Amino acid sequence: MRVGGSDIFHGYCIDVFNAAVELLPYALPYKFVPYGDGHSNPVKTDLLYMITTGAFDAVVGDITITTNRTKMVDFTQPYIESGLVVVAPVQKLNSSAWAFLRPFTPMMWCVTGLFFLAVGVVVWILERRTNDDFRGHPRRQLVTVAWFSFSTLFFSHRENVNSTLGRLVLIIWLFVVLVLTSSYTASLTSILTVEQLSSPIKGIESLMASNDPIGYQHGTFIDTYLTEEFNIQRSRLVSLNSEEEYEKALKDGPQKGGVAAIVDMRAYMELFLSTRCDFSIVGQEFTKMGWGFAFPRDSPLAIDMSTAILKLSENGELQKIHDKWLARKACSSEGASKK
Structure with missing residues (x-):
């Protein structure tokens, strides 16, 4: 970013370059020359080509390091990792009275309910011949199966399970119920406390x-x-x-x-x-690339500047420059709704 019509420039890349130059073991005189018309973005490959012709000694800016570009010029160590995102x-x-249903999809709710009933039926089959709690009038047995099934959600079932196989089924099911309730609680807490x-x-x-x-x-x-x-x-x-x-x-x-x-x-x-x-x-960042400063092939400045960039990274100065220019001001790191 050029300040007025002067030769003074500000920006993230400029600040990183200036900080790296100050760490060089020798003085490096330089002058920034703007490229482009200031309205439309110039083609970066054309800009790098001007280094090969001698029009520029280096390129300082948001230049992504790619395989094809490394065939033209030498890049420094990346000073920022910046992959492609969407x-x-x-x-x-918006929150509603039905927000408690949001942690699970309708299909998940249906499948969970069927599993509750299925486990109740399986335990009833295993227990009904020897356990008085699962015997009696058909209507009473139906109510017992339904009550037993859904009371396991709160670990409050009153019916005793006597058979070894029935206890094994119940232990496995209670573990599944524990996982379900923990997942539901975590998801609901996130929905109610974090902006969705x-x-x-x-x-x-x-x-x-x-x-x-x-x-x-x-x-x-x-x-x-x-x-x-x-x-x-x-x-x-x-x-x-x-x-x-x-x-x-x-x-x-x-x-x-x-x-x-x-x-x-x-x-x-x-x-x-x-x-x-x-x-x-x-979604996720789907490439891993970085920005670097470009110099002519075999230029010792590329190596020296890379060393300086590494020092900036180690002493935390690189992160400070990043936060100064790129930290979000009005929204959270993943976006927020307009206030």
Whole structure:
């Protein structure tokens, strides 16, 4: 980020570079020269090519280290790990009187109820010939089976189980009940205490399975990566230039000519999401890449700067710079609803 029309620049990458230069064992005079028109993102590969022609001595910026790019220039040690992530609109799940049903799906509730009844029937079959608690009028036996089944949920069954096989079945079932109740309690506690966000997009897999348009940052390798590695049709990819275009495309959605989600580097998205709580990272980071500073091939500066970056990482300065520029300000790390 250029300050006015001066030669002073600020930003995450600039701060990391300046901090690393200060740790070099020798003085390194340098001057920052902006590249691009300031409106659209330049093609990073073209920028790196200018190092090979001698137009630039190095490139300082958000340059992702890829295999093809290492054939052109030498990179430093990555100063940030920033894989690709998917960002999509999210909505808050409102609390309701039926929130206690949310920890399990309808299918899970049905299966659990059937298992309760099945265990009651199995114990009744094993006990009814020798145990008076499971004998009597058919209606009484039916009530006993139902009561015994669901009373095990609270470990409060009154009927004695005498047979060895019946006790074995009951012990196994009580352990299953303990696991079920523990899982239910943990899930319900999370629902009631943690803000729940929902999105139809679950990650890169759901994007691959759909036909919705996908946004990406202009001038990066992402379009080629998605088409070659994930076989996503290039016609689905929409090139975007700025955070404002990201926000508008996500809000419009596919119905109004926007996009269903955006695929970009995590570091960009952390900055984008720092003040935009209507969107969130969905799914897992599906690549492991990093940013580095680029120098001509066989340049000793690449090695020296790598050593300086490692020192910044060890003394905690690298994390401080990260938190200064990329820490979320208005939302939690996984997104929050608008307040």
